[in-house]
Amino acid sequence: MDFTNIAVAAGERWHRRAAVRTPNLERIRSGRAIEAESPERVQARLSRLAQAVQAGAPCATTAGGKATLTESIGLERVQGNPDFLDMNFVELALAVARFVGRINIRSALGRSIGYGTGFMVSPTLLLTNHHVLESAAVAAASEVEFDYQNDRSGRPLPVVGFALEPERFFMTSAELDFTLVAVAGRSARGVALDRYGWSRLIGTQGKVLLGESLNIVQHPRGEAKQLVLRSNELVDLFDDYAHYVTDTEPGSSGSPVFNDQWEVVALHHAGVPRRDSEGRLLTRDGSVWREGMDPDLIAWVANEGIRVSSLVRYIAAQDLPPAQAALRDDLLNLAPPSALDAAVAGEGSDSPAMPLAAPGGHAPVAGAGTATWTIPLTVTAQLGPVQQGVHPVMPGIAPVRMPAIAPALPPAPVIAPPAAGASPAVTRATGSATAPATAHAGPPPAMTVALAELARAAERPYYDARADKAARDAYYALFALPDDKAAAHAALHELLERTHTGRPAYAPARHLYPWVELRHTRGGDDILSIYSGAGMEAKALIEADFAIDEQRKRMRAAVALPRPGTAEAMPLDDDFLEATLPYNCEHVVPQSWFGKREPMRGDLHHLFACEMDCNSFRGNTPYFDFADFAEVIRNDCGKREPGKFEPGHGKGPVARATLYFLLRYPGLIDRTANEYQPDRIAILLAWHAADPVTEYERHRNAAIFETQGNRNPLIDFPEWAGRIDFTRGLGS
Known part of the structure; x- marks a missing residue:
């Protein structure tokens, strides 16, 4: 709807x-x-x-x-x-707020595609809008998250997610815009649903x-x-x-x-x-x-x-099967426990889902030999080894378990090495990266090549301005930018397409991290995440992405989906594996906008190193400029609202990369609110003007030119931006 x-x-x-x-x-x-x-x-x-x-x-x-x-x-x-x-x-306000949760609306592949609010109206049933959960299929892929809030010290509580179970109960009405759906009795981490309480509909x-x-x-x-x-x-x-x-x-x-x-x-x-x-x-x-x-x-x-x-x-008027009628009758007839009593009982639980914050970050005792700290730390969870059971998002898929991550202080951005069978991810914790365990005796040949190229990078000049100027002059020697803005767009498109002779397939560990994405540093954090600015090690990124490849192979071999309407099983497809185990890489023009096709998918001009959490946080949302961004920034990645995302860092580079895409691939970005309308192009041009080209971008441009044969004109000639009609690159 x-x-x-x-x-x-x-x-x-x-x-x-x-x-x-x-x-x-x-x-x-x-x-x-x-x-x-x-x-x-x-x-x-x-x-x-x-x-x-x-x-x-x-x-x-x-x-x-x-x-x-x-x-x-x-x-x-x-x-x-x-x-x-x-x-x-x-006190009652805080008590009843416990059973109000955020609905994380997910696609069939497990990607977050929107949010709503819902609340418990019986021990089992959650109420929200029809336009939030409009079908049983959408509900089955989504979940409700409780405790997504800050504690009394202003620090975030651990979020507790519960799967929705429309196969047990699902009722919806577009006319009254409501949906009732059953919620799993326990979260994936074993937290009981009844600790949150509920409110009766009178x-x-x-x-x-x-x-x-x-x-x-x-x-x-x-x-x-x-x-x-x-x-x-x-x-x-x-x-x-x-x-x-x-x-x-x-x-x-x-x-x-x-x-x-x-x-x-x-x-x-x-x-x-x-x-x-x-x-x-x-x-x-x-x-x-x-x-x-x-x-x-x-x-x-x-x-x-x-x-x-x-x-x-x-x-009350609906005719339901006996099992569902019993759950409906609970909603209509049961009296809820006192909200205050439920809150006290919930806070007294020894569940790890909601540790009570202690003043000054001291650790409250959670049980014999254990303690929990609530500290300002951002962590990207790692996917553990495949277990048997039911996946909380897609029935028939084995769930992935989250291992405990023990943070060290003070936090510093690194790449966390995965445990055996786990996928790596960028985290905010101290430590050193080590080679992840793999299924074969030695590193794969492609990883050996990538690491060798990274080693050679230490011996190369980071950016040779004189050599790059000569290459730039030769590239544009026979080109003159037309005065007409529409003609300028057409002429640059022809140049970029004709010279795009090298077309590497999408493989950031091989083509992006060893040289293109390097910053002018040697050792340590030689790559910065594009949206957060967090430092990362190129070597650890390369090893992490190849470990993800191995994990995808193991999941493909170990897990199968039921084929609809049959008793047969079918293997996991690449889209699901990529959504579940993504690389630490961001397409500034989301892959879904061009159907993950090449050469767009592997075009290095719009690929950047990016933490998994920032990558997921942005999703496929187009860029936007919020007037109140400085005051309401959500996290290091930036601010996001439905249909809008403003990165915390890297606005100039991502704007120039998007404008390049509009020149190189006209018609692949739709002229819609879900992608880019002309007013959003103005935002990109403003970011381009406000965040000038740096040596890092010139290095990227020269390195990509070596591989692909074409260049980004907005890096070579920033002043051309005002002479081009970029809206010509938008589709219908």
């Missing part, structure tokens, strides 16, 4: 309700909120609140410390008067009235868990929908919307876009938003949730 269509429908409902909502808002703003509701709904709310007060639930109080029921729900509130909450309101009326404050627990834009407390005001309630003004962001789809007693009143699912008098969507600057423009430009006036009462009616 297209999320833009969902938002448009929400906007239409908002527009249709204006005649009802506007006078109600006037009553609420003037302190006459009770007049905006029917007597029946007011009585239902008072009755429910009386039960909550008797049970000790938090409610608002006046400055004098006493509260009547009408005051506590704002029926006679005077604008500007402060209201206060008991301290257990915050179908009866009386949970909230117009003008009341709402609270949302969410993973905005797929980021760490956040709370939005009491800054959300319910402004309309009708049919299956609730409208409220809140601070939710894209990525919060599937979040629970709570009242002040921490009962779920709605399932958040869409923003309400601003419209003009003709019903057209507007951007933040007031102009008309048109199809094909970036959805993030839309101006939002409110948000829309699906009412819990509507969800309960739908869920």
Whole structure:
């Protein structure tokens, strides 16, 4: 389902309700909120609140410390008067937040393709939006991640991922935009699901009235868990929908919307876009938003949730097989444990999933002879040896186990050597790289050649400016850049294609690390990861990538997929193996955009050394420039939002590499929001201008020229950038 269509429908409902909502808002703003509701709904709310007060639930109080029921729900509130909450309101907020998780939406190959939010509504079932998990197949490939948040010291907790099990239970509705799916009882590391608790969906009326404050627990834009407390005001309630003004962001789809007693009143699912008098969507600057423009430009006036009462009616009415009906009945009938009791029990667990942070980084004792530190350390996990069992992402595939990584301080970037049978990965831990274990007696011949070339590099001049100038002059001797920008693009394309005589197949350990990617250093960290700037050793990178080749061979021999509809098995394909065991290499133009075809795949001009975690973090997202990047950078790799990625380092080099690709391979990058539209080309040109060509790039250009026969004109003549129409390189 297209999320833009969902938002448009929400906007239409908002527009249709204006005649009802506007006078109600006037009553609420003037302190006459009770007049905006029917007597029946007011009585239902008072009755429910009386039960909550008797049970000790938090409610608002006046400055004098006493509260009547009408005051506590704002029926006679005077604008500007402060209201206060008991301290257990915050404690309950933290407690219920435990069972809210980030949905990591994955492709069939295990790649992250998006994020949403979901929350437990029974001991087994998780609730999110239909547009987050729209089918059982998508759910089977995805997982829910709990504890993706920071501890009281601002440090990240270990994330605990649970597989989704749609074969046990899956119910979805596009009309109500919800999905219910079963969650595995234990994580891959053995953490029990019941330690997080859950919240019951209550179908009866009386949970909230117009003008009341709402609270949302969410993973905005797929980021760490956040709370939005009491800054959300319910402004309309009708049919299956609730409208409220809140601070939710894209990525919060599937979040629970709570009242002040921490009962779920709605399932958040869409923003309400601003419209003009003709019903057209507007951007933040007031102009008309048109199809094909970036959805993030839309101006939002409110948000829309699906009412819990509507969800309960739908869920209760479905005819289900006995096993699924039993799980549905648990949702409808079981009473959840106290959220505070569940939180205390969960934090008291000796599970390694959620170590309690100790002030100053001291190690709390986790068990006899063991201890856990929470320290600011970024680690790329290594894949362990293949085990028998069920893969948490794809049924029929054996799971890969994660060995413990013992960090040393202070952290310094290196290449972590793999354990026997494990794939190597770039980590943030100290140590030295050693040759990984392989399946044969000696190193493969290709690795011997690569290491020999790396050894020769120490004897070569890193960059001979005079020789490179002579080579450059000879390369462009018969070329004149046309004055017309479109003609300039065509002429450069012809030159780059004609001279691209050497076309090495994609093999970064052989063609990239030994010489092209080297920095002007000798020994130690002689390569820098393009997005994070972390130092890496070329020798260790070469050994790591060849070890990955060996691991792929072992996985191909040991693991098979069931052939759909038959009892036969089929071997793992190259796409799955590459997604599971990637190289430490980045294509600045993602391989999926050109179908992993050669010569694009092996074209060294757009290949860079890159840690696996940064490679995965970016995925196939096009580049973007965030106005608030410095304040909200997520990690060393950069910042990412749906359809947007800004690297932490290397903007100039990746911009010039992408612009080269537009010259060399016109039509292979689509003119879409998922790839590049003309406004994104302007971002690349701005990065090119702001981050000038360095000796490292000139060295790369000269080294690639030796191998491929063509050059990057943006490195040779940076001033040409303004004389070329790069949009001519975009496809339809």
